[in-house]
Structure formats: structure tokens, C-alpha cells
Amino acid sequence: MKQQVSIVELFNLSKAALMAVGTPEPAAVSVARSIGSAERDGSASHGIFRLPGYVASIKSGKVDPTADPEISVLSAGTICCDAKRGLAPYALERAIPRLIEATNANGIAALVLRNSAHFSALWQEVEALSDAGLVGLACTTYLPAVAPFGARQKLFGTNPLAFAWPRPGAPPLVFDMATAARALGDVQLAAQRGETLPAGIGQDKFGVPTTNPDEILAGSLLPFGGYKGAAISLMIELLAGALLGQRTSLGTASADNADGGPPPRGELVIGINPEVFSSGSGWQEEAEKLLATLEALPGVRLPGACRHARRAETEHVLVDERLLEKVRQLAAVSA
Numbered sequence: 001m002k003q004q005v006s007i008v009e010l011f012n013l014s015k016a017a018l019m020a021v022g023t024p025e026p027a028a029v030s031v032a033r034s035i036g037s038a039e040r041d042g043s044a045s046h047g048i049f050r051l052p053g054y055v056a057s058i059k060s061g062k063v064d065p066t067a068d069p070e071i072s073v074l075s076a077g078t079i080c081c082d083a084k085r086g087l088a089p090y091a092l093e094r095a096i097p098r099l100i101e102a103t104n105a106n107g108i109a110a111l112v113l114r115n116s117a118h119f120s121a122l123w124q125e126v127e128a129l130s131d132a133g134l135v136g137l138a139c140t141t142y143l144p145a146v147a148p149f150g151a152r153q154k155l156f157g158t159n160p161l162a163f164a165w166p167r168p169g170a171p172p173l174v175f176d177m178a179t180a181a182r183a184l185g186d187v188q189l190a191a192q193r194g195e196t197l198p199a200g201i202g203q204d205k206f207g208v209p210t211t212n213p214d215e216i217l218a219g220s221l222l223p224f225g226g227y228k229g230a231a232i233s234l235m236i237e238l239l240a241g242a243l244l245g246q247r248t249s250l251g252t253a254s255a256d257n258a259d260g261g262p263p264p265r266g267e268l269v270i271g272i273n274p275e276v277f278s279s280g281s282g283w284q285e286e287a288e289k290l291l292a293t294l295e296a297l298p299g300v301r302l303p304g305a306c307r308h309a310r311r312a313e314t315e316h317v318l319v320d321e322r323l324l325e326k327v328r329q330l331a332a333v334s335a
């Protein structure tokens, strides 16, 4: 059974539940905003469903909600934010303005985010860049959940990749996707609801294809797009893991306490200034010709179009009653 609840209430419940376990208000607001905006955009896998995990990881001591992110400059175009095992949305809120400054100053810049507990959708960081007229790219690792192409066991994280491209007088072009055939949160939600998944999402612990979400959770997800998706997932392991002086998903698992919450790890965010890269020679007009042609094709829509349409009109969402009850209990502790 589902219950209708407003985005504002989900924000308030999230904030209260996080503050109940010692999260200072600014960090609680950052995470609550991230949860509320995921729900508003129709991304249930990264909305209120994630709150119990955040709370569990704070209670177990894996995540430090009081951490004060430390920002430093590694080189002219390389900003580092050490989240110190703190909550990623808060660290990102502090670090992204510095990345925007560095991108404007250098044409291209990177944010090296370290030790951050990331449990959210990545569009938020790349859209912050496109809102500033920049191109954004972001990726992060997770815990092993996805089998490399041809393998029976999980090794890669669900390793999301997000991209945003600024458009004149229109929402940015944004895609934000797990490199698994299905986001882990969606498989967990399907398991909770007793649903069957389409073929091609995962395999059981013996490597046998299955549509049963419980068997996939005990086994492994598959990468999207076969060996090509697996290659992108591998790239993200290297870019957001080893390259940043952080662990890959495999290494993260060896240090994780399995409390169900987000393990602190790395994220790479890249900003590009299109005016610099194109020498100001009509980059936007050239892009718009392609995007307008694409949008006009029958049966085609731009990635991000659904998200932005929902964003403009959603004030309430339907949430599983048992989840809502759990969240209300977590929030009541501080009420």
C-alpha cells in the first residue's frame, strides 16, 4: 500500500531524522534537499528510500555527520574536497562553487571529492555546473554489485555517470545513469514489493540469469550494454577510485561494516567552460541544431526531459506505507 505525501513533508522528515542522530542542521538540510529533489524528479531509488541507510551509517559510526569538509587546491584546475567521512550532499554544496570558479578561470577544472558518503543521484552536481553555463561530468564508485562482462560474481559498483550540457532558455540536457543494467535501489525496491524484473538485469549467485530481485541481490547485477557498459564501469572504478587516491568498489567493500548505509569514498566531478573550449565560435548554435533535430524525431525525447517535466509539476508523491512509518519513527525521535 502507498500513501500520498508532499515533497515538503519528506524534506522535513528527512531533516528531523538526520538531526535526531546528531547531524548539524546545515548538513541535514543538504541531505534532506537531495532526498526531496530525487522524489520530486521521480527518482524513488535515491529518495526517501535512502534515509534509513543514511541514519544507519551515522549510528554505526561509519559516517560522521558533523564532519567539516576541508577544501584545498591541488593545482590551478584541481580542487580537492576531503569530506572526512561526512555526507556527500553537504560536501558537494560547499565544494561545487569552488569548482565553478576554477572552471571559469581555467577552461577546465576537476573536483576531487574524497571520503564522502554518497547515496544520492549525481544529476545534482552536474546541473549545478550547467546552471552556471558550464558542461558537467561526474562519476562515483560504490560497493561491488555488478558482475564484469562474462563473470559470475560481482566486482564493480553500480558506478553512476552523469552529464549536463547548458541550453539557452531551456533546462539543461542531462543524463544521469547507473552503469548497471538497473540501479541497485530499484532492484531493492522491486524485492520489497515482491515484483519480478525484466530479463537482462541480473544473475543469481551461480551466475544463472534470473528475473527474481532477491536472487539478483544475493548474486549480481549485469552491466548495461554488455562488455561496452562493463568497460565504462571499469573506467569509473579507476577514475573515481584509484585516480583520486581512493578505494575502488572492491577495496571499499573490504573496509565497509555492512550497515546498509553509504560507505565513504571518492567522486570525480569535471567542469568544462564551452566558451573557452570553442573559442567562442558558436558552440551553442551548433549543439542546438542537433538537439532540435533530435527532439523533432518521432518517438525520441532528450535525456533529462522527463525529470525536468516532473520537477515542474510534482508536489506530492506516493510512498510505501511501511517505509513512511519507519521514516516517521526515525524523525519522531527528535520531534
Ligand code: NDP
Residues within 6 Å of the ligand: 043, 045, 046, 118, 119, 120, 121, 122, 123, 140, 141, 142, 158, 159, 160, 161, 162, 174, 175, 176, 177, 178, 179, 182, 183, 184, 186, 300, 301, 302, 303, 304, 305, 306, 307, 308
Ligand atoms: P534511469 O535508467 O532511470 O535513467 C538514466 C538516464 O536515461 C536518465 O537521464 C533518463 O532521463 C534517461 N532516459 C531514460 N529513458 C529515456 C528515453 N526513453 N529517452 C532518452 N533518455 C532516457 O537511471 P538509473 O536508474 O540508471 O539511475 C538512477 C540514479 O541512481 C541516478 O540518479 C544515479 O546518479 C543514481 N546512482 C547513485 C549511486 C551512488 O552511489 N550515489 C549509485 C548508482 C546510481 P530522465 O531522467 O529524463 O528519465
